[in-house]
Amino acid sequence: MREPINRGVTISTPVEQRTWLVVPLFNEAPVVRAVVEQARATFPKVVCVDDGSSDASVAEATAAGAIVVRHPINLGQGASLRTGLDYAMRDPGADYFVTFDADGQHLVDDALVMVKMLDSQPLDIVVGSRFLDGRTSVSPLKRVVLKLGIVFERLSTGVRLTDAHNGLRALNRHAAETIAITQNRMAHASEIVSEIGRNDLRWAEAPVHVVYTDYSRSKGQSVWNSVNILSDLFLK
Template structure:
């Protein structure tokens, strides 16, 4: 089965090259979507051997993932893995995400930073944010089955599942939207533990409470139907 990584990237030139090198042993192809960067992200992606697409303006992580997922399907991917461009994800997680799909156990696999792992290493503000997201997904979005990490960007899906999961949220609300669509479509899914490496740089660019309010707005006004 051909595994393609899809990487949304916005001003990630300093980190992207290392990510591409690290994930190469685990995938058959890589699609990088430069989401309107003003640095050399596209050049770094091409130099790293990735199929490189570019948005002329910053449209959001969800939009970049949608563009990359559609491209991976056209290129003949059997399994698609979403990977962050900033190096937070341990590249070995790709095998952990992909194996349940290869073995016929699931259609979609979500990586969880909390499953079977002590979350105390996560910054306090992020722990608060993700616990709030869990409650929101249960009581507003309507995901009844317990999800330990609803805002994780690490996920894998079969090509068949990717064709069904027609997510439209352009920004961070896509995480909750994908969960809702997976549940609504009765796709088989599971969570697996993944390790995330936090640095001062990635913390500074991470989600803040203002982003949490934007997620709530988009899901309540645009995407919960």
């Protein structure tokens, strides 16, 4: 069994200081400053990958204290995650990496629990699941579509997750280096699940609360987003 990699960081260094939050960013100016400020109260290292925003997202994220890496054109969330992970892994003191949404849907407390799981257990990746407790309210139609997606992922990858398209994930350095993300857009989530199985990564799930707001719904967090994920996969 592979043992945790010693990166030369003393064990007394708090796990929060050995973690980077990787935040894809596209036209989230109304909320990203508050999201980053709240995140940095726990995790001081945050990299936002601006994916060709046309609003004030870069200025707002920078004002909140994030490092901002920019794509000159819109490439998609999968590309943003790969860029952010590559940037964060340049830090030799970084052991863990969290993929975290810019629109306020994810909770910092959930991310911290997941990172501590990596730090205390023989795991490579922890995936958030909105179906492991009762905190997340999901419409009946969206629940059906997400459950169909779960069945598809289990059959195609052999990885038996309960929430295959949750964007809150915590990875150790081995997982961040190993997982290939070639799907630039929303199908990257399915690709990550496939990479977990293909590379025999040690995984677990953690219950998380996905906060659906009027703002996040206005950004396209609807049942059709789940349909688009499956379309991306079949059109690959």
